[in-house]
Amino acid sequence: xxxxxxxxxxxxxxxxxxxxxxxxxxxxxxxxxxxxxxxxxxxxxxxxxxxxxxxxxxxxxxxxxxxxxxxxxxxxxxxxxxxxxxxxxxxxxxxxxxxxxxxxxxxxxxxxxxxxxxxxxxxxxxxxxxxxxxxxxxxxxxxxxxxxxxxxxxxxxx
Amino acid sequence: xxxxxxxxxxxxxxxxxxxxxxxxxxxxxxxxxxxxxxxxxxxxxxxxxxxxxxxxxxxxxxxxxxxxxxxxxxxxxxxxxxxxxxxxxxxxxxxxxxxxxxxxxxxxxxxxxxxxxxxxxxxxxxxxxxxxxxxxxxxxxxxxxxxxxxxxxxxxxx
Numbered sequence: 544x545x546x547x548x549x550x551x552x553x554x555x556x557x558x559x560x561x562x563x564x565x566x567x568x569x570x571x572x573x574x575x576x577x578x579x580x581x582x583x584x585x586x587x588x589x590x591x592x593x594x595x596x597x598x599x600x601x602x603x604x605x606x607x608x609x610x611x612x613x614x615x616x617x618x619x620x621x622x623x624x625x626x627x628x629x630x631x632x633x634x635x636x637x638x639x640x641x642x643x644x645x646x647x648x649x650x651x652x653x654x655x656x657x658x659x660x661x662x663x664x665x666x667x668x669x670x671x672x673x674x675x676x677x678x679x680x681x682x683x684x685x686x687x688x689x690x691x692x693x694x695x696x697x698x699x700x701x
Numbered sequence: 702x703x704x705x706x707x708x709x710x711x712x713x714x715x716x717x718x719x720x721x722x723x724x725x726x727x728x729x730x731x732x733x734x735x736x737x738x739x740x741x742x743x744x745x746x747x748x749x750x751x752x753x754x755x756x757x758x759x760x761x762x763x764x765x766x767x768x769x770x771x772x773x774x775x776x777x778x779x780x781x782x783x784x785x786x787x788x789x790x791x792x793x794x795x796x797x798x799x800x801x802x803x804x805x806x807x808x809x810x811x812x813x814x815x816x817x818x819x820x821x822x823x824x825x826x827x828x829x830x831x832x833x834x835x836x837x838x839x840x841x842x843x844x845x846x847x848x849x850x851x852x853x854x855x856x857x858x859x
Contacts, residue, residue: 585772587779588787602789609790610768610775614743617768621745629746631760632767634797643789 552627556697557659557669565655568623571615573607575646581611606643612650612686613638616677619652620690630668630693638688642679650685651678657689667699710785714855715827718814726781726810729773731765733804739769764801770808770844771796774835777810778848788826788851796846800837808843809836815847825857 546564548555575594582591586608589596597605621629644650658672671694677686704722706713733752740749744766747754755763779787802808816830829852835844 584776586775588783589785590787590789606789608775610772614768614772617744617766618742625746627747629748631748631764631801632798634767634795635793636796637792637794638796639792640790 555626557694558697568619568652570651572649578607582608602643609640633691636689642685668693713784715852716855723813726777728809730807736765740766760801767798791849794847800843826851
């Protein structure tokens, strides 16, 4: 079930998420220049930063740092899924990089709400567990992760 | 048990890791400028990017995107833990942001090898499960994660 939010991020609350619904958040494309720049700062392994070495490796080109794919996925979660005025997130489970991401790859991000519960100790918020999938042009899953997000409740008194 | 590697990253293999050992990888410090710049690109939530809004929020200042803390932690894993000529990693479990990271915070990263096993299908490599802890100046844990890493075996024939 593909869902679309009925409220903008500036007016989005716990009540606006639907358990079981899948939201399509958008796409991003990795360039070789971006891949090398991100990895040079944060993940300078030769498979991500050294075009010459990587060309002779198992993938035939540089591949993106998995954390770069996460960072661009997070950008779409902020732009198209989370409320504008967010709360700090407690964590992420089961992050998996199942396929390499190469320069020029265009990836689509979708988010499926797997579980929702109101906080017992803080009635103004609830916890949402989401399956985030990053899909390549062939429909193959390149990355998945399961973030938890604390989301404000619109009507805490209910 | 604090351990030190006996081999440099350019000559480091599966056999050089010790199950149960803890390696201290180094430290990093977050500046407000870096926090805002990283988050503006990848995680533009007001608590990370808007000094004025964040000053009035629950933390009293901007706090680092959790992914920024991960990225700088990854840098230390590459510089001081993983072999130089690494293999692609399958994933990470149980990423947790337990405390906010603020401008000026200096964080220490340590890595404890929790489990190691040789690959059955590919005898040239093994899988290492590591607990990575990011500790603040007061000795409190600000972040933890459990990466899995594929590491080449020095003597595949053994």
